[in-house]
Amino acid sequence: MSTEDHPQRPERATETTSKSDDVDEDEVAQDWSHAAKLSAKSMASSIPKRGEKDYEPDGTNLQELLLYRAREAMFDTLANSPRGSVVSNQVKAYYDQDYHGAVIPHAKGNFLQTMGNVDEKGRCWLKFHEFVYLAERGTVLPFYCNQRPEKQAGRFVEVPLSMQDVYSLFRSQAEMDLYFVFAHLKRLGFIVTTLDKKRSATASFYLEDDPNRRTVGAIWGSMFAFLKLETNSLMNVFFYSSWNFLLRRYTSSPQIYKDLKRLVPHRVPPKTIEALRMERARLQANRSKERFPIAFNVWKPQTRFRKKSPGLPDFQVVIHSKNDAAQTFPSYVDLQEIFYSLDYKFEFLSETDDEEFWINNTFIGGRPANIPKPKQGQTDECNSSKKGGKKDVAAHVKQARRLKNGYRSFLLAIIDDGLISFVKISEADFGSEDVWFIPYKRPRDRKEVNKSKDSFGNKGIHTTSLK
Amino acid sequence: MVLERVVINVSVGDDGTVTNALVFNLKDIRKLRDQGICGVLCGSLPTIAQQNVFLSVPLRLSAEEAVWLLEKGYAKANVSRPSSISEKLRDESLANELSERAKLKMEREFERQRVYKREQHVLKLRKLGIEEKYRNEDEQLLESSLFYEVMNDSTILRDGNEVVEDVVDRLRSKYxxxxxxxxxxxxxxxxxxxxxxxxxxxxxxxxxxxxxxxxxxxxxxxxxxxxxxxxxxxxxxxxxxxxxxxxxxxxxxxxxxxxxxxxxxxxxxxxxxxxxx
Missing domain, CATH: 3.40.1350.10 (Trna Endonuclease; Chain: A, domain 1)
Structure with missing residues (x-):
């Protein structure tokens, strides 16, 4: 696409963005073919709906015309959304081959809140995927220069890069896929960082993540954890014998269910802080190289995010490229490996989204992280609003939630030639849940449950005194 | 009708494997669409950058699509390496030339924008019935509102790239x-x-x-x-x-x-x- 053809194009773009604020949403939905002139907000409302397409080509002129219009609308939009920035906002980023990223001599802009590292000289270093992302949305202008800009100021030659140039700098398909997932999440507003190799500097849920210091804890932990895990499930098979039927008398069906349950060995995933830390300590020792490393830490959009002390992430993302002949879907062993390496806000530990809890459970290099606590007013508001809705839930609802949500979880981004599907994979524990029967249900409790059901009417919220 | 062949760009990574084919040229994307090859648009659309429904170039082709296009002769492959750009720009005269050319182009583009903006400004003033006069701050505002565009297509990688014979085979190995x-x-x-x-x-x-x-x-x-x-x-x-x-x-x-x-x-x-x- 050449600029010569559209001398007025940039004006059109700036003009429309200023205009679009007062365009009514209803007005906009009518004419889809002017998509190029719409802002993000009105655009979202005019996404073509299902029924607007046809079943199949029937050879009529009308269909041809509609198709022609749809295509024109699409290509107009693509051609009329120039990439770049106005002179007053321009930020030049220079690709640096040794760093495989970009450096911005004088950085400014909102993106600095979540991206880039500023060094002591005031230069901002972008990782390569951050560089591509910012260049692609026109926030920074991509350049290549022979020397680093600060050296030999007189002699350096800067060459502007096109998007094609920038993409050609990807070193492998895996890196490109990583970028696509990154950009997808960023466009949705999430705060995304790659995992830092220097683990000591990053926030962790685990106290001792330093491989040199964990030995004693690991040995102790492994002895202890062995006892704990195996008694729960596997050993029961050996203790079971058919003589049980002669020795024991079953007086109720729950008893039968309970004994049947013992027959099926199952693994109990860690559910408490102690269990999680124990397992971490036990398994740190013999970690092999991961086939599926965690690609990203992801935080929900927030204004209080700080690059220096981000705290624990809300999600972690692993990438799998489905059409790569060299890759297979993660096996059970791979999945377990991923679960062991997770290190985020294990949401099942804290029923409310309590910030204090997470701040107290965040460590950097084995020491409690000094994350500034949010202002008093904010926490209170946050907690009170959550508490009301979440806490008082009937036991069976809680159980259903536990089964549905599981415990540790991560997001698997499956890439299918440019289309990304996110799948949440979590550890569930069906073995420990009594799905088929309710143990020890005394009539008194049942009455309470019923009563509360009545008082709440058909709202579907059940309270119970079972605790 | 003889179709001009579409250029699809693949990059041979450090490990010898090729990346998926990407297309940056809108005319090419249109031609591909006429062939029933739609690919997937993957890039952020700069004017509406906070959504994933409408995306822009590059168009990413699957290995099957790329091989089909190459074998049918609808497309030719433009092969680069991650180091291609730095290797080319190591040649200082070329770097200078490209840099100068870019500056010239930018100046021409800016001049066009200035002319257009001034015209618009005059029209607006006339509409409002205000007499036009030259003001320095207007000029400054105008200068700072000029738009610098990042191109889609490469001028650096356009020609003289190494020919890799077995692109098709390498793409095939991605199935x-x-x-x-x-x-x-x-x-x-x-x-x-x-x-x-x-x-x-x-x-x-x-x-x-x-x-x-x-x-x-x-x-x-x-x-x-x-x-x-x-x-x-x-x-x-x-x-x-x-x-x-x-x-x-x-x-x-x-x-x-x-x-x-x-x-x-x-x-x-x-x-x-x-x-x-």
Whole structure:
């Protein structure tokens, strides 16, 4: 696409963005073919709906015309959304081959809140995927220069890069896929960082993540954890014998269910802080190289995010490229490996989204992280609003939630030639849940449950005194 | 009509494997669309950068699409390496030339914008009935509002790239299964538009025409070996139930290597969840 053809194009773009604020949403939905002139907000409302397409080509002129219009609308939009920035906002980023990223001599802009590292000289270093992302949305202008800009100021030659140039700098398909997932999440507003190799500097849920210091804890932990895990499930098979039927008398069906349950060995995933830390300590020792490393830490959009002390992430993302002949879907062993390496806000530990809890459970290099606590007013508001809705839930609802949500979880981004599907994979524990029967249900409790059901009417919220 | 061949860009990574083919030129993307090759647009659309529904260049082609285009002669491959740019720009005269050319182009573009903006300004003033006079701050505002555009197409990588003979082979090695390409070709020969289908649990989903206007009808599974592979009953149930709920038909595909003609080798079976009785 050449600029010569559209001398007025940039004006059109700036003009429309200023205009679009007062365009009514209803007005906009009518004419889809002017998509190029719409802002993000009105655009979202005019996404073509299902029924607007046809079943199949029937050879009529009308269909041809509609198709022609749809295509024109699409290509107009693509051609009329120039990439770049106005002179007053321009930020030049220079690709640096040794760093495989970009450096911005004088950085400014909102993106600095979540991206880039500023060094002591005031230069901002972008990782390569951050560089591509910012260049692609026109926030920074991509350049290549022979020397680093600060050296030999007189002699350096800067060459502007096109998007094609920038993409050609990807070193492998895996890196490109990583970028696509990154950009997808960023466009949705999430705060995304790659995992830092220097683990000591990053926030962790685990106290001792330093491989040199964990030995004693690991040995102790492994002895202890062995006892704990195996008694729960596997050993029961050996203790079971058919003589049980002669020795024991079953007086109720729950008893039968309970004994049947013992027959099926199952693994109990860690559910408490102690269990999680124990397992971490036990398994740190013999970690092999991961086939599926965690690609990203992801935080929900927030204004209080700080690059220096981000705290624990809300999600972690692993990438799998489905059409790569060299890759297979993660096996059970791979999945377990991923679960062991997770290190985020294990949401099942804290029923409310309590910030204090997470701040107290965040460590950097084995020491409690000094994350500034949010202002008093904010926490209170946050907690009170959550508490009301979440806490008082009937036991069976809680159980259903536990089964549905599981415990540790991560997001698997499956890439299918440019289309990304996110799948949440979590550890569930069906073995420990009594799905088929309710143990020890005394009539008194049942009455309470019923009563509360009545008082709440058909709202579907059940309270119970079972605790 | 002789079509000018579309340029698809692949990069040979440090490990010798190729990346997926990307297309940056809008005219090329339009030509591909006319061929029923839609690919997937992957880049942020700068004017509406906070959404994932409408995306911009690059257009990412699957390995099957890229090989099909190259073998049919609709496209030629432009091969680069991650180090191509730095190698080219090591030549200082070339770097200087490109830099100068870019500056000139930018100046020309800026001048055009200035002229246009001044015209608009005058028109606006006239409309409001205000007498026009030269003001320095207006000029400054105008200067700072000039737009610098980042191009899609490369001028650096345009020509003189190394020729890698075995691009097609390298792309082929990306197939997740051998039969994929045969199934793809067979679907293309039926005049259908094929796109990635993992979202619906298949290998491909198939449209009767341009996806902009037509719904997709079929979810095509990964090809089986027609003579050897058993069909898992659960696959049939899963595939057909899912497809039926999204108003599509589940298509099992198989490759029969005993047939001699490539075209004959591909077998399809449609399965619909009937919900009868």
């Amino acid at each position: 997740s299964r051998d039969g994929n390409f045969k199934v793809f070709c067979s679907l293309k020969n039926h005049g259908l538009v094929v796109s990635p289908g993992a979202r619906f649990g298949g290998k491909f989903i198939v449209y009767p025409g341009d996806p902009l206007r037509y719904h997709s009808h079929m979810v095509v599974s990964s090809p089986l070996d027609y003579r050897q592979d058993p069909i898992d009953f659960r696959d049939i149930i899963n595939g057909s139930r899912l497809s039926t709920t999204v108003k599509k038909i589940w298509v099992l595909s198989g490759i029969d290597t005993e047939e001699e003609q490539d075209e004959e080798q591909v077998k399809f079976f449609s399965i619909e969840w009937a919900g009868f009785g």
